[in-house]
Amino acid sequence: MDHTVDVVTRNNVRILGNPTGRPMIFAHGFGCSQETWRQVVPAFLDDYRVVLFDHVGAGGSDLSAYDPGKYDSLDGYASDVLDIITQFELDDVIFVGHSVSAMIGVLAANQRAQSFGELILVGPSPRYVDDVDYTGGFTQCDIESLLDSLDANYLGWSSTMAPLIMGNPDRPQLGDELTASFCRIDPAIAQHFARVTFLSDNRRDLALVTVPTLILQSAQDVISPTVVGEYVHRSIPGSTLAMLSATGHIPNLSAADDVIDAIKSYLR
């Protein structure tokens, strides 16, 4: 690790909970920030040392640290996770990764298994695009249309944000400005992160996992369908698959209690 890098600033790292507890890292998925864990985290503060962070490019991270070459693959993000583990000397880590961060956790754990105690993958997908003998749920065209959708929305985004930045008095008060920043992302980085997330293929990495793994699969997840969750379960030796009654891709926001119960009963 490069010691001149300030990991805490780069990844907006926040350490909460029980300082003597077992470390538990929560990693957010594509599209938002560590805020997506806000309803889940309180349930673990008494017993665990909770580590929250933003991927570079998202939330409160240091945008100037965005090196497109480094972040052109999930390996770049995985190396940041390892930097955080090194910086805070964490071991026996419980890594909870949602969406794309599930695979980022797999890559980090494959590189340094000795630091990890458990992997908890929420809505994981090793490859979103269909392939011969593999169903990811999407075609290459679908991903191109997502990129169109991002562009269409960032045009709108800039037009609605402009009055806010210009201090238009008709715009909402301070509280809303703060919440607006939760899912703030630089449009160019969002485009690249979308490509890297949805066009990566990490299927080969699943078989190499040696850390005990729990897969949480919600019903009707259009981003990571149940067949993909089952594929991940089959591919990671000795993994456990737990079906959530929640629906949708972000159960940590839509059904936090479900997610908390599933994690707690696995760790018990």
Add this chain to the structure above:
Amino acid sequence: MTAGSLYDEAPCGLVTTSLDGIISTTNATFAAWTGFAAEDLVGRSFVQLLETGSGIFFETRHFPTLRLQGDVRGMSLTLERADGSHLPALANSSLRGDSIHLAIFDSTERTEYERELVYAKRTSEASESRVRVLQAAAGAFGSSETEEELALALASSVRTAFAATSTAVWIIDDNARPQLLAGTSPLADVTTLFDGEITRIESVDEAREVSVALADEMQANRVASLSLYPLVAAQGLVGVVATFFSRQRQMDVAYGDLQSALAQQAAEVLVRVRLQQQLRHMALHDKLTGLANRDLFQYLLNEAIAQSVRTRHPLAVFFIDLDGFKAVNDGYDHATGDSVLVETARRVVGVTHYSDVVARFGGDEFVVLCTDVDVTAVEAMAESIGAAVREPYAAAADARVSASIGVVLYTPSPHNLVTSDELLNLADDAMYSAKGSGKNRSVVRVL
């Protein structure tokens, strides 16, 4: 008009869903837009009414923002109708209690306009970024003075241009072997793939068709795609730039064009840098023997005197003039004369130390600079040089060549300061004394 008909006939689509996105009510306008009966929409997931890319956006961006913020305005969505056609729409949504309320506006015209804007913006951004990359590269290449600097500039330009995980640049050396001058290669044996052609391997599976070992090495070192691009100049292959990706990448026409432009620029600059290096070398070295020339010797002697004054360590200057060389030129030819000079240079270098400087001063005169020496060492050295020069020359078997050597050993002190010219003149004087007293000998003067 009743409240119910106002709801149903509103000029926008109105939808209410559960927090999970399951539709509980819609108005008639929305149902008509989608082409489904209103009662068939109830119980369906709203995201399933969206075109796929828009659905991904809705789930990953819209949903968390709505949950955290409570309201989202002006989100652009694309509905997929019952007949498969698409309806671009703008949506405002609010989270109220256990429900999400959406107001949806047909934005066909605006969206078509925006789409054109987006495509125009992308095209101009792509060409702008290409120009930016090439301009930055031209600047960095142009200011390179050595092969290493150029290789570093190329490696960094290529990494930036393609968001590559890593890049490496090899320059072909005088022995036709590739030398890694910049970057790192995650693959140990990649140089075996250099064949002067463009190599593109987009996936490990593709590599497996070429070589199982390569595919395994790629996998072990987390290389998903790679490309090798030759740097070609008029004289042939001068280098290779390799680009490695940890993520499987498609290398399309635009990729190839930009890589070719960068490689061509770099190859041209490399040729210029090499030429300049040769010129610099030529300006300071004797063309025939490859030894330092008079200018370089004088420069190094000045440096050595300054150093010697600081350290108080003595230095010595040898002035060597060949005896019998004129007879070689007269009895044989100039080419033979030249080969005797080359051989003499080789022999003198052979008996001196690595840190000594041997130069050709002109014609059949050579000079040697030695530092940190004493009288004994200097006399021994003069003896060795004399013996080496006396050996027969294969090119001129009948000739008898020897050396008259004048040496000045200088120990600096504040009362004893000299210039390089004075030292050379003293050594030259001593050489004439040696010549005058019968040649094939040396005269040492201590200063």
